[in-house]
Amino acid sequence: MSSCEILPFTASLPDTVVFDLDGTLIxxxxxxxxxxxxxxxxxxxxxxxxxxxxHMVGHGARKLIERGLEAHAVPKSATEVDALVEWFIRYYAGHVADRSVAFPGVAATLNWLRARGVRLGVCTNKPEALAKQVLIALELDGFFPARAILGGDSLPVKKPDGRHLIATVxxxxxxxxxxxxxxxxxxxxxxxxxxGVPVVLVSFGYTPVPAHELDPDAVIDHFADLTKVMPQVLDRHRARY
Known part of the structure; x- marks a missing residue:
């Protein structure tokens, strides 16, 4: 039995939890x-x-392509990059879950939160259609209302703009x-x-800077540890604000 399944109910649980996708859930x-x-x-x-x-993932398909080109020191015009992004998205859509998997503990933790009435959403810079496609392929889509899976193309803004997160909430x-x-x-x-929302970072994601060095409210090394840190993270946030 995982730690997320045995933690007793606490009034300090959040009303809503919004997740990044790549490097966090999957x-x-x-x-x-x-x-x-x-x-x-x-x-x-x-x-x-x-x-x-x-270490290149996290800012959407275009930035990934740009970083790939930079790694080869190959400059391309904006129009050329646009064409490469279109090609990438078409290819990736056909291979979105060939080898992708949910991280250990994800399904059990999401199920635990949902059973306690916590609202769950996804805020990702991945294109919305691809985000939904991979969630369906990995059988995680049932945890999130379709309207609350917001991709990098869902709004005029995207992360790190806080309005992307606010819109998901x-x-x-x-x-x-x-x-x-x-x-x-x-x-x-x-x-x-x-x-203005507290944040927990996983230590096993795609960041080029270790999660601990980014000074989040908490860092977890296994997804099942999320439910352990939630109450104190929320309490500290309320105390500060």
Whole structure:
């Protein structure tokens, strides 16, 4: 039995929890690496190792392509990058869950939270359609209302702009003052800070800067530890504000 299943109910649980997707809920780096390298191969460029790609993820498909080009010191115009992004998205849509998996403890933790009435949403810079597609493929879509899965193309803004997170909470009809953000990178932390929401980072995500060095409200090494830190994170946040 996991720790998230035995923690007793507490009134300090959040009203709403919003999650990042890549590097937080799912390990999608293998498929993102495959799609990036397939895109770069159209230009005759060598493949980039997965360990390097993991540090390029988090700002959406366009930024991933731009970073892949930068790794090869190959400049491209905005129009050329647009075409590469379109090619990448078409390829990735056909391989969105070939090797991607949910991180250990994710399904059990989401189920625990949902059973206690916590509203759950996803705020990701991945295109919305692809986010929904991979959640369906990994059988995680049932935890989140479709209206509360907001991608990088769902709004005129995206993370680290806090309005992306706020819109996700609004889609859930949640209470922003009792919301928690869970992510893996500075992009998630900055969005949470901008929205005035406490943030927990996972230590196993795709950030080039270790989660502990980003100074979030808490860092967890296993997803099942999320329910352990929630009460104290919310209490500390309320005490500060």
């Amino acid at each position: 390990d999608s780096a293998p498929d993102l690496t495959g799609a990036l390298n397939a895109t770069l191969a159209t230009l005759g460029l060598a493949a980039i190792p997965e360990d390097e790609v993991r 609004e889609a859930l009809e949640g209470d922003l003052t009792r919301t928690l953000m869970v992510g893996d990178s500075s992009t998630d932390l900055r969005a949470a800070r901008d929205a």
